[in-house]
Amino acid sequence: MSERRVVGYVPGVYDMFHVGHLNILRNARLSCDHLIAGVVTDERAEAAKGKTPVIPALERLEIVRSIRYVDDAVIEDVPNKLQMWERLRFDVIVKGDDWRGTPKGDKLERDFAGVGVQVVYLPYTMHTSSTLLRQVLHTRIASGS
Structure with missing residues (x-):
């Protein structure tokens, strides 16, 4: 009898x-044994972060899909992570530790406790983020460099 594989989801x-x-x-x-990356749509990203991504969703999907650690990549087009769980039935959801102890992280933990999904937090890379890259680009464009 083979062991059941653990499916992870990282949106x-x-x-x-x-x-x-x-x-x-x-x-x-x-x-996990099988990693699915959820790439948030442009519309969902704008609703959550207040800005449209620079790179369109289908291009971001293709980039993420090509990363060797990712077994599958899907578009996340729903506002609730539980809706993605209903589609994919993953065992573990992974988020950056900037979510830990926040209202959205607490809600995530409550929601997934009800369906037996483990929430794993990983260290957030503080020195590099898309927000920081946007700020650098904006500053350089504004200064003409």
Whole structure:
């Protein structure tokens, strides 16, 4: 009898793919046997973060799908992570530790406790983020460099 494989899900916008994204995908793969990355749509990203991604969703999907730690990549087009669980039936959901102890992280934990999904937090790469990259680009464009 073979052991049941553990399926992990790691949602994200993955805009302007950078080392922080790579780190979370690499480390998320350690929490499961099969990793699915959820790439948030442009509309969902704008609703959550107040800005449209620089890279369109289908291009972000293709980038994330090509990362060797990712077994499958899907578009996340729903507002609730439980809706993605209903589609994919994963065992572990992975988020950056910037969610831990926040209202959205607490809600995530409550929601997934009810269906037996483990929430795993991974270190957030503080020195690199899409927000920081946007700020650097904006500053350089504004200064003409």
